[in-house]
Amino acid sequence: MSATLDPAKVPTLVLVGNPNVGKSVIFGRLTGKxxxxxxxxxxxxxxxxxxxxxxxxxxxxxxxxxxxxLWPSSEDERVTRDFLLKERPDVVLSVMDSxxxxxxxxxxxxxxxxxxxxxxxLNLADEALDRGIAVxxxxxxxxxxxxxxxxxxxxxxxLAELKRAVEHASVVPVVTSDPPEIVDALHSLEAxxxxxxxxxxxxxxxxxxxxxxxxxxxxxxxEAGGMEADLFAAGERARLRxxxxxxxxxxxxxxxxxxxxxxxxxxxxxxLAPRLSQRLGVWSLRPWPGFLIxxxxxxxxxxxxxxxxxxxxxxxxxNTVFGKWITPxxxxxxxxxxPWAFTRDILVGPYGVISxxxxxxxxLILPIVATxxxxxxxxxxxxxxxxxxxxxxxxxxxxxxxxxxxxxxILGLGCDTMATMTTRILDTKKERMxxxxxxxxxxxxxxxxxxxxxxxxxxxxxxxxxxxxxLVGTTLVTGWGASKILPGSRSTFLMEIPPIRxxxxxxxxxxxxxxxxxxxxxxxxxxxxxxLALFFLxxxxxxxxxxxxxxxxxxxxxxxxAQATEAFLIGFLRRDYGAAGLYTLQKAGLLxxxxxxxxLVLITLFMPCLAQWxxxxxxxxxxxxxxxxVAVLVVALGISGxxxxxxxxxxxxxG
Amino acid sequence: xxxxQKYPLPTAEREDVEEALGLLWHQRELGxxxxxxxxxxxxxxxxxxxxxxxxxxxxxxxxLGQVWLTPTGEELARDxxxxxxxxxxxxxxxxxxxxxxxxxxxCVLEHTISPEVTESICTLLGHPGECPHGHAIPPGxxxxxxxxxxxxxxxxxxxxxxxxxxxxxxLQLKDHPELHRLLALGVIPGTPLHLxxxxxxxxxxxxxxxxxxxxxxxxxxxxRRAELPEMx
Numbered sequence: 001m002s003a004t005l006d007p008a009k010v011p012t013l014v015l016v017g018n019p020n021v022g023k024s025v026i027f028g029r030l031t032g033k034x035x036x037x038x039x040x041x042x043x044x045x046x047x048x049x050x051x052x053x054x055x056x057x058x059x060x061x062x063x064x065x066x067x068x069x070l071w072p073s074s075e076d077e078r079v080t081r082d083f084l085l086k087e088r089p090d091v092v093l094s095v096m097d098s099x100x101x102x103x104x105x106x107x108x109x110x111x112x113x114x115x116x117x118x119x120x121x122l123n124l125a126d127e128a129l130d131r132g133i134a135v136x137x138x139x140x141x142x143x144x145x146x147x148x149x150x151x152x153x154x155x156x157x158x159l160a161e162l163k164r165a166v167e168h169a170s171v172v173p174v175v176t177s178d179p180p181e182i183v184d185a186l187h188s189l190e191a192x193x194x195x196x197x198x199x200x201x202x203x204x205x206x207x208x209x210x211x212x213x214x215x216x217x218x219x220x221x222x223e224a225g226g227m228e229a230d231l232f233a234a235g236e237r238a239r240l241r242x243x244x245x246x247x248x249x250x251x252x253x254x255x256x257x258x259x260x261x262x263x264x265x266x267x268x269x270x271x272l273a274p275r276l277s278q279r280l281g282v283w284s285l286r287p288w289p290g291f292l293i294x295x296x297x298x299x300x301x302x303x304x305x306x307x308x309x310x311x312x313x314x315x316x317x318x319n320t321v322f323g324k325w326i327t328p329x330x331x332x333x334x335x336x337x338x339p340w341a342f343t344r345d346i347l348v349g350p351y352g353v354i355s356x357x358x359x360x361x362x363x364l365i366l367p368i369v370a371t372x373x374x375x376x377x378x379x380x381x382x383x384x385x386x387x388x389x390x391x392x393x394x395x396x397x398x399x400x401x402x403x404x405x406x407x408x409x410i411l412g413l414g415c416d417t418m419a420t421m422t423t424r425i426l427d428t429k430k431e432r433m434x435x436x437x438x439x440x441x442x443x444x445x446x447x448x449x450x451x452x453x454x455x456x457x458x459x460x461x462x463x464x465x466x467x468x469x470x471l472v473g474t475t476l477v478t479g480w481g482a483s484k485i486l487p488g489s490r491s492t493f494l495m496e497i498p499p500i501r502x503x504x505x506x507x508x509x510x511x512x513x514x515x516x517x518x519x520x521x522x523x524x525x526x527x528x529x530x531x532l533a534l535f536f537l538x539x540x541x542x543x544x545x546x547x548x549x550x551x552x553x554x555x556x557x558x559x560x561x562a563q564a565t566e567a568f569l570i571g572f573l574r575r576d577y578g579a580a581g582l583y584t585l586q587k588a589g590l591l592x593x594x595x596x597x598x599x600l601v602l603i604t605l606f607m608p609c610l611a612q613w614x615x616x617x618x619x620x621x622x623x624x625x626x627x628x629x630v631a632v633l634v635v636a637l638g639i640s641g642x643x644x645x646x647x648x649x650x651x652x653x654x655g
Numbered sequence: 656x657x658x659x660q661k662y663p664l665p666t667a668e669r670e671d672v673e674e675a676l677g678l679l680w681h682q683r684e685l686g687x688x689x690x691x692x693x694x695x696x697x698x699x700x701x702x703x704x705x706x707x708x709x710x711x712x713x714x715x716x717x718x719l720g721q722v723w724l725t726p727t728g729e730e731l732a733r734d735x736x737x738x739x740x741x742x743x744x745x746x747x748x749x750x751x752x753x754x755x756x757x758x759x760x761x762c763v764l765e766h767t768i769s770p771e772v773t774e775s776i777c778t779l780l781g782h783p784g785e786c787p788h789g790h791a792i793p794p795g796x797x798x799x800x801x802x803x804x805x806x807x808x809x810x811x812x813x814x815x816x817x818x819x820x821x822x823x824x825x826l827q828l829k830d831h832p833e834l835h836r837l838l839a840l841g842v843i844p845g846t847p848l849h850l851x852x853x854x855x856x857x858x859x860x861x862x863x864x865x866x867x868x869x870x871x872x873x874x875x876x877x878x879r880r881a882e883l884p885e886m887x
Contacts, residue, residue, distance in 0.1 A: 102863075103862060390856045494869070495868070
């Protein structure tokens with residue numbers, strides 16, 4: 001097989017398979033590179049590539065988003081299909097879940113139509129054994145006519161054999177099990193494609209399966225025209241004959257063939273007693289004890305992020321590392337080297353880059369975000385998050401969403417900017433719009449959450465109670481309202497639930513590092529710009545002017561001290577930064593209980609940070625982003641003001 | 656009631672009339688009500704004088720070139736369509752007949768099924784909404800009552816209880832985008848299925864995959880009860 005390769009060109013090896021079968025882990029094993037791995041369908045939205053040495057040659061290895069079918073019905077499936085058509089890989093690793101062989105083979109049959117040399121990777125062999133499922137790899141290899149390698153990617157078992165097998169990759173011959181009408185239809189389309197078009201059969205099948213996305217590709221490749229009429233006629237003939245859309249007939253005929261293959265190569269020794277993880281998987285899906293488990297999980301996350309991350313770690317970094325060493329040290333150094341008032345103020349003054357920006361970024365935010373991403377990674381890799389989607393589906397339906405929207409909302413508790421990007425996994429424009437709005441309005445990010453919890457910590461628990469009540473209420477009412485106003489529809493809830501798996505710490509740690517790096521790259525410059533902006537605003541007296549200008553709103557309607565304006569202005573730059581400003585005010589004893597409560601609600605609801613705002617423009621377009629901005633301003637000021645009035649009348653609510 | 660009245664033997668004439676009315680019903684579904692055209696299609700279907708007979712019997716009227724079913728004609732047409740389409744479902748889902756055998760047999764069956772048997776079949780099949788060709792089955796009295804006394808062989812997933820198992824019989828989704836996703840996730844007719852829970856969402860195990868779905872999709876996945884022997 002390697003003889004056919006052009007020696008001047010680096011050959012491409014691509015991994016294709018169903019979601020959640022371990023493609024990214026194998027990719028990591030082959031290249032030593034990290035691709036976002038998670039136990040949540042739809043995580044790899046982009047193609048990632050790396051290099052490796054196989055059979056004495058350099059290869060480009062490419063990881064693709066998981067596909068349920070190569071006749072795409074989602075964005076990520078299209079990415080994979082387009083990659084195959086355009087890049088024409090030299091070898092394809094068809095990765096499948098050994099315990100779900102039939103589904104994996106279904107994708108393999110679709111893949112075989114493209115005509116690439118294949119190697120079948122039977123991954124998750126350990127999970128299959130646990131369930132008493134054994135696959136005869138040799139027999140399967142004989143039937144398919146290509147190498148078949150069982151692996152356990154997480155431990156590296158079978159990887160050496162896999163590397164050796166790449167040399168022997170071979171084209172799996174297409175065995176047609178389709179009824180004659182389909183065969184005729186495929187044949188009738190052949191006339192429209194010049195012979196030299198690669199993967200013509202795969203394209204024709206896709207067209208017949210009703211995959212419109214491949215039409216443009218076919219046209220660009222000199223399709224002779226008049227094809228659509230033939231296609232329609234063929235489709236109608238098949239439909240009349242079988243009373244089902246051609247796609248379903250294709251699936252059914254393949255299913256029948258695969259059932260035969262599976263009968264030959266699969267042996268099920270009856271399940272062993274379900275493991276605790278499987279039982280947990282079942283329990284966590286039911287209302288009882290599912291909600292109890294959810295409460296325990298949330299409490300655990302709170303303890304780890306809210307108490308350990310935001311309490312212990314922040315205290316140490318802020319008071320000891322920065323308070324005792326870095327800030328005084330920097331002040332001393334600046335005095336020595338740059339002994340001018342201006343440089344001292346800009347670096348270590350009250351609005352100094354080191355004393356304010358760096359200490360906020362590294363002492364306050366870093367430990368919180370790091371602990372959140374660790375906890376989130378754990379939930380993600382264990383397969384718990386989709387279970388939360390099931391539990392909360394009904395609640396989300398009130399807001400014109402479905403359970404799938406749970407993931408971006410929870411990720412929003414980590415970083416709303418990242419979550420706004422993740423709204424891509426939602427099916428309809430309306431759902432993406434509603435979730436983007438809620439992320440901007442009511443979902444506090446982890447950094448902000450930490451400061452908020454810190455502020456509320458020493459106070460009556462009623463403060464936190466009122467804050468939570470207002471937030472949840474606003475989420476439900478705004479979501480409900482938006483679902484009534486916005487045009488479009490909700491998509492139906494249909495989601496694959498992965499098994500509960502024991503997460504690999506190494507993987508979670510790596511994922512946390514990748515996310516943290518992204519976060520820091522995003523945050524630190526903004527912190528510095530924000531601090532500089534504040535510094536100059538303060539120096540030129542503009543801060544005082546803004547405070548005076550906004551005082552009717554801030555002091556009148558919201559009942560807050562004038563200095564709070566600063567926190568809200570800067571809150572636009574970084575949400576947590578704004579919250580931190582309030583924290584300082586509170587420490588200085590400038591806020592009473594009512595004011596603390598109102599400002600907590602306001603800083604949560606108020607404008608998203610600059611990064612998230614820009615992301616909103618990128619993802620929702622300027623029209624959508626501006627609409628959301630106006631809605632956020634109106635709702636945030638409205639609700640906080642009303643809360644202020646209510647608390648003035650009934651101070652007992654928080655005191 | 657005499658035996659003759661209870662089970663009237665289908666006469667050739669009645670069969671022809673029913674056949675013709677069924678055809679008109681279907682043409683109307685497709686949006687064709689033009690007299691001249693329907694006259695032609697009846698005669699190509701092998702009944703040249705059928706159109707005039709229907710007018711003569713008072714089942715249809717022709718006004719301004721348009722054909723209307725009279726109330727009696729409407730009832731009879733609806734009834735025969737219902738019987739034909741239920742028969743198709745029965746042959747396809749329960750007897751798992753090959754599609755080539757379904758059409759001719761259903762055409763014979765439709766004329767011999769009595770109203771009581773029609774209701775029983777409908778109930779047995781879980782009050783299906785569409786025939787295998789994807790055309791609507793006109794609902795009968797039993798569908799409104801939603802008779803649960805006779806436990807159906809094929810029923811929508813949404814009516815199954817947690818813990819029940821079966822095999823996917825058919826999907827009533829036509830070209831709906833969810834059909835593509837369901838097929839790709841392995842919900843293909845013939846696949847074994849086990850229902851884990853129905854609330855807050857339906858959770859099913861299909862093959863070796865676990866899926867969560869909402870009731871509106873569950874209502875469109877028809878499942879054949881597990882105990883029945885396979886006939887194929």
